Amino acid sequence: MLLHPRVVHRFAVATAVATYLLILIGGLVHGTGSSLACPDWPTCYGTLMPKMEGGVLVEHSHRLAAGTVVILTLALAGMLTASKDASLRPLRPFGWLAVGLVFVQALLGGITVMLRLPTPVSTAHTGTSLLFFLTVVYVAVRSRPAPAVAPAPPPPAVPRLALVTAVAVYFQMLLGGLVRHSGAALACTDVPLCRGSLWPDAHPTVLIQALHRLTGVAVALLVFASAIMTLRRAGARRDLKALAIVAPVLVLVQIALGIRAVTSFLDLATVEAHLAVATALLATQVLVVLRADPTTVPGRVTFEWFASMVRLGKPRITGMVVITFLGGLWLAPGPIAHWRTIMTLIGTALLVAASNTLNMYLERDADALMERTRDRPLPRAIVSPEAALAFGAGLACVGVALVFLGSNLLTGLLGLLAIGGYVAVYTPMKRTSGAALFVGAVPGALPPLMGWTAVTDRLDWPGLALFGVLFLWQIPHFLAIATYRGADYARAGFKVLPLTVSLRTTRATMFVFSVVLVAVTIALEPLRVAGPRYAIVATLLGAVFIGIAAAGFRRAAENRWARSLFLYSIVYLTLLFVALVIDRAGTLRGFPGPPALVRGEQSSPTPHAIRTIA
Amino acid sequence: MWKFLRAALPLAMVALTACPKQSTTEPAPAAPAATAPAAPAASKGATGSGTITGTVKLTGTPPEMAMTKRQADPYCAKTPMKEEEVVVGAGGALKNVVVRVTKGVTGHYEPPATSAVVDQSACMYRPRVQGIVLGQPVEIKNSDQTLHNIHGYKGASTLFNKAEIPGQPAMVQQFKDADQIVKLKCDVHPWMTGYVLVSSHPFFAVTGDDGSFKIPGLPPGNYTVEAWHERFGAKTAEVTVAADKPAEAPFAFESK
Numbered sequence: 001m002l003l004h005p006r007v008v009h010r011f012a013v014a015t016a017v018a019t020y021l022l023i024l025i026g027g028l029v030h031g032t033g034s035s036l037a038c039p040d041w042p043t044c045y046g047t048l049m050p051k052m053e054g055g056v057l058v059e060h061s062h063r064l065a066a067g068t069v070v071i072l073t074l075a076l077a078g079m080l081t082a083s084k085d086a087s088l089r090p091l092r093p094f095g096w097l098a099v100g101l102v103f104v105q106a107l108l109g110g111i112t113v114m115l116r117l118p119t120p121v122s123t124a125h126t127g128t129s130l131l132f133f134l135t136v137v138y139v140a141v142r143s144r145p146a147p148a149v150a151p152a153p154p155p156p157a158v159p160r161l162a163l164v165t166a167v168a169v170y171f172q173m174l175l176g177g178l179v180r181h182s183g184a185a186l187a188c189t190d191v192p193l194c195r196g197s198l199w200p201d202a203h204p205t206v207l208i209q210a211l212h213r214l215t216g217v218a219v220a221l222l223v224f225a226s227a228i229m230t231l232r233r234a235g236a237r238r239d240l241k242a243l244a245i246v247a248p249v250l251v252l253v254q255i256a257l258g259i260r261a262v263t264s265f266l267d268l269a270t271v272e273a274h275l276a277v278a279t280a281l282l283a284t285q286v287l288v289v290l291r292a293d294p295t296t297v298p299g300r301v302t303f304e305w306f307a308s309m310v311r312l313g314k315p316r317i318t319g320m321v322v323i324t325f326l327g328g329l330w331l332a333p334g335p336i337a338h339w340r341t342i343m344t345l346i347g348t349a350l351l352v353a354a355s356n357t358l359n360m361y362l363e364r365d366a367d368a369l370m371e372r373t374r375d376r377p378l379p380r381a382i383v384s385p386e387a388a389l390a391f392g393a394g395l396a397c398v399g400v401a402l403v404f405l406g407s408n409l410l411t412g413l414l415g416l417l418a419i420g421g422y423v424a425v426y427t428p429m430k431r432t433s434g435a436a437l438f439v440g441a442v443p444g445a446l447p448p449l450m451g452w453t454a455v456t457d458r459l460d461w462p463g464l465a466l467f468g469v470l471f472l473w474q475i476p477h478f479l480a481i482a483t484y485r486g487a488d489y490a491r492a493g494f495k496v497l498p499l500t501v502s503l504r505t506t507r508a509t510m511f512v513f514s515v516v517l518v519a520v521t522i523a524l525e526p527l528r529v530a531g532p533r534y535a536i537v538a539t540l541l542g543a544v545f546i547g548i549a550a551a552g553f554r555r556a557a558e559n560r561w562a563r564s565l566f567l568y569s570i571v572y573l574t575l576l577f578v579a580l581v582i583d584r585a586g587t588l589r590g591f592p593g594p595p596a597l598v599r600g601e602q603s604s605p606t607p608h609a610i611r612t613i614a
Numbered sequence: 615m616w617k618f619l620r621a622a623l624p625l626a627m628v629a630l631t632a633c634p635k636q637s638t639t640e641p642a643p644a645a646p647a648a649t650a651p652a653a654p655a656a657s658k659g660a661t662g663s664g665t666i667t668g669t670v671k672l673t674g675t676p677p678e679m680a681m682t683k684r685q686a687d688p689y690c691a692k693t694p695m696k697e698e699e700v701v702v703g704a705g706g707a708l709k710n711v712v713v714r715v716t717k718g719v720t721g722h723y724e725p726p727a728t729s730a731v732v733d734q735s736a737c738m739y740r741p742r743v744q745g746i747v748l749g750q751p752v753e754i755k756n757s758d759q760t761l762h763n764i765h766g767y768k769g770a771s772t773l774f775n776k777a778e779i780p781g782q783p784a785m786v787q788q789f790k791d792a793d794q795i796v797k798l799k800c801d802v803h804p805w806m807t808g809y810v811l812v813s814s815h816p817f818f819a820v821t822g823d824d825g826s827f828k829i830p831g832l833p834p835g836n837y838t839v840e841a842w843h844e845r846f847g848a849k850t851a852e853v854t855v856a857a858d859k860p861a862e863a864p865f866a867f868e869s870k
Contacts, residue, residue, distance in 0.1 A: 203686040203687075268772060
């Protein structure tokens with residue numbers, strides 16, 4: 001009787017409700033300034049039953065409530081494990097995942113008290129609390145006994161957009177936790193602008209607040225889009241439509257509460273409601289995902305699953321792109337703080353990994369048809385499409401936040417352009433036009449420019465030339481791949497250039513771009529990015545590149561030629577960058593190098609500067 | 615199976631009771647006063663020539679005070695300062711400890727005619743800790759060229775929350791309950807913390823740089839004296855005061 005699925009389901013629902021209340025009490029702890037009301041942990045003044053007054057009442061109630069939820073979670077996991085019902089079996093790991101999370105969460109709570117509230121730990125305490133809540137909600141929804149007549153599921157686009165929205169809401173809440181715990185809640189007291197600007201020229205703490213506002217608008221738009229999609233396509237599913245009506249209402253209330261939180265100087269009830277509504281909003285999106293797609297599972301979570309998640313980001317390509325980013329950063333004139341370098345570097349890496357993951361998600365059907373890609377995690381069904389989508393969206397959220405907070409507005413916008421261009425423009429365009437290559441080369445060439453602008457905070461000719469080198473280089477490089485992999489691409493339905501125009505035109509394109517590429521690499525010397533020694537190396541390397549590209553005209557279309565051009569293009573780029581970096585290092589040590597622009601000195605306002613973004 | 619749902623109910627109760635009545639302005643009932651709050655018509659409180667003196671020390675290694683993280687506000691950033699939660703002088707002298715008589719005083723005491731002042735200066739409260747007699751107004755002024763909000767807490771519940779723009783005349787705050795220590799916070803500058811003891815009588819003191827305090831004007835008798843520090847909590851001592859010579863009440867807190 002106790003292990004009947006219906007009982008387990010209700011128990012899971014009760015645990016989810018209890019968790020929701022626990023999150024709200026947790027919010028009160030900070031809101032009332034009670035975080036350190038008990039100086040010790042897990043006991044309060046050495047006892048489990050301290051005098052419950054003032055801050056101690058709030059802090060200790062949170063601990064007692066948390067203890068209750070721990071017991072409920074253990075009981076839930078135990079019930080799932082003991083039940084012989086086949087429908088509950090797949091939920092066992094999630095029961096124990098919840099147990100793991102609740103203990104990690106308790107530990108984080110203890111650590112943050114004992115270390116006197118370091119921001120990262122307190123923020124992680126927020127993030128884990130929501131992960132735990134979502135796990136319990138997952139168990140609660142999935143343990144629901146199947147109705148006799150299963151309702152027709154809506155088209156997959158409904159749960160998928162809701163999934164992306166849920167991920168965005170989650171990270172927006174995490175950012176909200178950071179706002180709170182970093183003391184940024186009143187970093188600007190004007191609304192909607194922050195210190196008179198959308199993106200003020202101010203300390204990072206202020207930018208955390210500004211970012212939370214801007215991403216709030218983005219998340220609101222996502223919620224509206226998700227609601228419209230659900231209302232239009234959910235057919236007869238009243239449950240989904242109800243959620244789709246509730247969510248936008250919650251968003252509007254949430255924005256009003258956020259504004260009031262600032263104008264009222266953190267009125268407790270307002271701040272608390274801001275947390276309550278956010279958590280409810282997260283729940284609505286997750287409920288749409290789980291109820292609209294009754295079969296979704298993240299895949300069998302094994303070691304291979306985790307390894308595959310990493311593979312989705314293409315770590316090697318990400319690593320290479322990050323090196324080009326560092327190249328741009330190293331070559332740019334001027335100083336940059338270490339923490340900025342590290343944050344922007346990680347952010348850029350995450351954006352690249354997110355682009356790769358979302359690209360694999362969108363091309364999972366085509367990847368299955370190509371020899372080169374059929375071993376990827378999605379075609380092999382090691383990872384479910386939903387898990388990949390959520391993972392990619394999450395990487396993107398964190399990446400965007402890190403780049404914006406770590407560098408500057410310009411670099412952040414370039415990062416958005418890179419991931420947006422790659423995922424939203426290039427990836428779909430690949431199937432319709434051979435010209436997609438020229439679009440795809442833009443995001444590929446942005447990271448070195450991002451490295452450059454992270455230092456200079458402006459678009460100038462030297463930075464653009466660096467972008468140009470990477471952009472131009474990709475054209476012959478990828479056309480070479482497309483030439484010798486043409487059959488493979490054709491099978492997957494991709495319109496690569498050698499398939500849409502003649503091979504002769506393709507070779508001509510490769511030649512022309514090679515010539516322009518070499519011209520731009522040499523132009524880095526007059527642009528004062530590098531010195532004359534670099535120019536000599538660039539000329540020699542470039543002559544070979546042009547020579548190989550020109551050889552394509554002499555011979556019949558041959559895969560060998562394409563392969564050799566492909567291989568040389570990699571060698572070429574590597575050596576070119578090595579030359580650039582060594583040249584710059586030489587300059588730093590005082591050897592003759594490019595004049596004027598020595599590291600540590602601000603670049604003079606040259607007529608080259610196209611525009612400056614303050 | 616409803617019993618499972620019932621498990622969630624106590625949590626709900628906790629959630630409700632834990633939520634302080636933030637917006638109501640009625641005075642919170644029954645301050646945890648050791649002295650029964652005498653009715654205003656009660657007899658005039660006695661004074662005398664007895665004195666309690668002493669020093670408060672901190673044993674052990676004092677905790678390191680970090681720099682306040684004030685870079686986000688360009689005005690505050692001009693004067694970098696350390697946290698002042700624990701200020702220790704020579705020989706472990708502990709500053710900013712509230713020492714007050716909690717038992718042994720009865721009757722009604724008139725507040726001083728002058729108001730107490732809390733100045734917001736260089737994004738700190740000056741003084742950080744002080745005491746007033748119930749009825750004595752507190753002037754909270756803003757000497758900074760930046761906006762502050764003054765958020766007063768009693769325990770975990772908000773007493774008031776007002777903003778002061780630069781150049782605004784000082785706001786005057788009255789307190790309704792005696793025998794409480796009101797905490798002042800600025801939500802714009804989270805490191806800003808201050809304390810005001812609201813006492814029903816004038817027998818209190820706050821330790822200075824040398825950790826010493828002096829509570830004069832007591833009639834002879836037996837008293838309970840409490841020393842309270844924002845980080846280290848409270849300690850009490852029983853003191854017998856004679857008319858002719860000062861009674862000693864040393865306190866020591868331990869730094870863990």
